[in-house]
Amino acid sequence: MTNGFNRPALRRTLLAAAFAASLATLGTAQADDTATSATVRVRSGASLTVEQRVSEELRAVMTELIETGAFGDQSPQRIALDVDTPAQRVSNLGVLVDSARDAHDGLRVLAVTPGGGGERMGLRAGDVLVAVNGTSLAGAGGAAASLRQTVDSLPNGGALAFDVRRDGRAQKVSGALSSVYLPAMHLTIGNGKQLASNAGATTAAALAPATAAATSSAEQGCGRISDYDIAPRQQQLHAAKIMSIDGVTPGPSGTKAYRVAAGMHTLKVAERIENSYLSFNDRERNAALASERYKTLTVDVAPDTTTLIAAHLNEDKRSEWQGGAYWNPVAWKQSAEACR
Structure with missing residues (x-):
């Protein structure tokens, strides 16, 4: 358990959020815009092949999406998706923020990916992100988009500095951004x-x-x-x-x-x-x-x-x-x- 979250369940939750966001662009599923930078590391048993590890995580994601009603009333036999992404660089901040609530005092961190960049910098679930690299995340709409834009605009190894409120006290959290480069992907389901x-x-x-x-x-x-x-x-x-x-x-x-x-x-x-x-x-x-x-x-x-x-x-x-x-x-x- 980490910060009140079961690690496998948290990993699946972040994967599901990222996957559902991709599906939403196809008009198939609706997802809240709460996931910021979504590279999630798979920590399955070392004996599994890459294909088995991906299949294991995808099966868990699809199960969660179906159980939570992401596909509406479609039967599993009628779910068919074709998801494509080009080759891209993804910033591995690994932070789930609550963009659904009013961010008048900042963005609340709901969870951090175990082993992700946010955890390595020292961010914790429950932190409130007040500013990033001098840009305020409080008092205005679009705070999650501002955070994502700042993170995505940095090169691999770029400096990130957060003004954080933790347990009512102001703190500074900083570190280097880690990025990964993903190949083009084509995923067919159904x-x-x-x-x-x-x-x-x-x-x-x-x-x-x-x-x-x-x-x-x-x-x-x-x-x-x-x-x-x-x-x-x-x-x-x-x-x-x-x-x-x-x-x-x-x-x-x-x-x-x-x-x-x-x-x-x-x-x-x-x-x-x-x-x-x-x-x-x-x-x-x-x-x-x-x-x-x-x-x-x-x-x-x-x-x-x-x-x-x-x-x-x-x-x-x-x-x-x-x-x-x-x-x-x-x-x-x-x-x-x-x-x-």
């Missing part, structure tokens, strides 16, 4: 391909007049168009959203695959590329005219086939947000799947 073609598929009748759709489907067969995100990032393929099919908004909301008559269809597509892959900010991204946010894609849907749609990031134009030059919609994969 059978995304199957869900892309089957889960909640909308019928052709929802996309066109019923009589014409039924006749076309009967004569030509049918297939599916899906924007389910299982696209490989190493091929510069990212999430996309189908806004309309042949001029009709598909639905219901949340559907990821749409059944259509076999043949040519015109799609209006929006990109859902993660910010970390782009060279401009959301303000510039959202400055584009509404007519520029969507692009047209024509696809030829074969019978009994699911066509997967993605946003292709144009590597040489990743900083050109004007006119949406940085991306194009593509039909990147076709999978055989019976359409009935």
Whole structure:
């Protein structure tokens, strides 16, 4: 036990917070913004392989997320996620702060990762962080974001100095920031391909007049168009959203695959590329005219086939947000799947 926390349970809690934050960017799970710098060291038995250690921790994280309702009312069989992160440097402060409460007197430390940078500096659960490197963390909103920005802006080995209130007394806590460099990661959970073609598929009748759709489907067969995100990032393929099919908004909301008559269809597509892959900010991204946010894609849907749609990031134009030059919609994969 450390500061009232069981070490394995604390490690899983911090992992779950970090993982849930990643899922929230995909619209799958909601997480409080309470975790600051989230490299958590795995201390499983030395006899386990790296793969076994990662699997062990991931299983614990998924169990905790499911038990706490992070996936809503989805059954485990219908949970399917595709999480990608680029190679990155991560600052290993290892401090969990309470950003949900008013930080008028500073950020309260809920827990520290055993062996993490915060613990080595001398930070403890219950401390109140009043300032970091001269920047106040009290009396204003966004204190957790300010702490994260300060930590992330420092190089490996950079100096951190905290003004701390502990047991009602002011103290100074300082040390060198430790960073680790993580490889690019691709994590797939569940059978995304199957869900892309089957889960909640909308019928052709929802996309066109019923009589014409039924006749076309009967004569030509049918297939599916899906924007389910299982696209490989190493091929510069990212999430996309189908806004309309042949001029009709598909639905219901949340559907990821749409059944259509076999043949040519015109799609209006929006990109859902993660910010970390782009060279401009959301303000510039959202400055584009509404007519520029969507692009047209024509696809030829074969019978009994699911066509997967993605946003292709144009590597040489990743900083050109004007006119949406940085991306194009593509039909990147076709999978055989019976359409009935």
